[in-house]
Amino acid sequence: MQDTLLEPSIVSFERQHIPGGVVLSRAEGWPHRPEDWEMLHTLSEGVVALQDGDVVATALCTPFGDRLVTFNMIIVADSHRGQGLGARLMKALIALAGPRTIQLVATASGYPLYRKMGFVETGRNLQHQGVVSQIPSPSGIASATPADAAAIKALDTANTGLDRAAMWDTLFAVSSVKVIRDGTALLGVAACRDFGRGKVVGPVIAPSADDAKRLISAHLAEHQETFVRIDVPASSGLGEWLETCGLTNVGGGHAMLRGDAPIAASAGAYALASQALG
Numbered sequence: 001m002q003d004t005l006l007e008p009s010i011v012s013f014e015r016q017h018i019p020g021g022v023v024l025s026r027a028e029g030w031p032h033r034p035e036d037w038e039m040l041h042t043l044s045e046g047v048v049a050l051q052d053g054d055v056v057a058t059a060l061c062t063p064f065g066d067r068l069v070t071f072n073m074i075i076v077a078d079s080h081r082g083q084g085l086g087a088r089l090m091k092a093l094i095a096l097a098g099p100r101t102i103q104l105v106a107t108a109s110g111y112p113l114y115r116k117m118g119f120v121e122t123g124r125n126l127q128h129q130g131v132v133s134q135i136p137s138p139s140g141i142a143s144a145t146p147a148d149a150a151a152i153k154a155l156d157t158a159n160t161g162l163d164r165a166a167m168w169d170t171l172f173a174v175s176s177v178k179v180i181r182d183g184t185a186l187l188g189v190a191a192c193r194d195f196g197r198g199k200v201v202g203p204v205i206a207p208s209a210d211d212a213k214r215l216i217s218a219h220l221a222e223h224q225e226t227f228v229r230i231d232v233p234a235s236s237g238l239g240e241w242l243e244t245c246g247l248t249n250v251g252g253g254h255a256m257l258r259g260d261a262p263i264a265a266s267a268g269a270y271a272l273a274s275q276a277l278g
């Protein structure tokens with residue numbers, strides 16, 4: 001029997017599968033560069049479906065501590081949809097996740113599949129992007145130093161309920177990180193890094209919406225005339241203000257959860273690290 005008549009085989013996602021993943025995400029109109037896949041691969045484990053050696057589907061599982069994982073980059077090639085492959089990948093990822101709570105940000109295309117697999121919607125996210133207009137540099141914002149790393153991770157955990165220390169270690173290596181301090185206390189943080197067509201701002205953790213705006217503005221002021229993307233929870237209330245900065249709402253996603261919610265209320269989380277990472 002020829003390989004093409006067999007069901008695609010599901011194997012572990014390895015670095016060698018990144019070019020195949022890039023082909024799938026580009027076909028979907030997603031902006032991820034090989035470097036963006038590389039970063040997600042570094043932080044994640046996952047599965048791919050192979051047919052005749054070609055990657056025809058991907059799915060990644062990124063752990064945040066030992067209680068929660070984020071699923072991302074779940075893509076089935078258009079030619080292979082509607083044949084149960086997405087569900088097979090999801091079952092493989094759910095097995096990888098074990099008893100841990102699972103979060104993800106669903107596209108409209110993925111939403112029905114996730115509902116079927118026991119995920120419930122917890123909120124909406126908004127994707128804003130565009131070429132940044134003239135933004136004045138705000139006062140009271142500093143650049144993070146390596147000595148801030150532990151306080152940034154602690155602030156992140158206090159506001160999200162997640163242990164994202166490994167993600168932050170990766171972000172520190174590739175991001176510009178701005179902070180708000182009060183004496184020796186660290187009150188807010190926002191990262192910005194190369195991604196897709198330009199830059200992505202996030203995560204943003206702040207004590208108030210005004211502080212979040214100042215942190216974001218500090219990054220935007222450094223990237224005028226650059227294409228910038230930011231994904232925010234709809235509940236952040238930042239949507240209208242982002243439009244005035246030249247960052248237009250181009251859609252969004254459904255935040256979904258399977259299992260127990262993280263303990264913190266996420267009140268101070270004003271922007272996602274990215275749609276994939278949550």
Ligand SMILES: CC(C)(COP(=O)(O)OP(=O)(O)OC[C@H]1O[C@@H](n2cnc3c(N)ncnc32)[C@H](O)[C@@H]1OP(=O)(O)O)[C@@H](O)C(=O)NCCC(=O)NCCS
Pocket residue numbers: 028073074075076077080081082083084085086087088105106107108109110111112113116
């Ligand atoms: C979402 C996606 C991965 C689903 O893959 P798939 O291989 O077509 O899914 P399956 O064939 O395994 O479908 C599993 C079940 O979900 C249902 N389903 C899947 N996509 C659906 C859709 N868009 N609308 C309604 N039902 C859908 C199927 O009918 C099936 O239900 P059944 O078990 O009752 O028959 C695929 O459509 C895709 O890659 N989309 C583009 C990328 C994307 O947006 N990914 C999600 C990122 S969060």
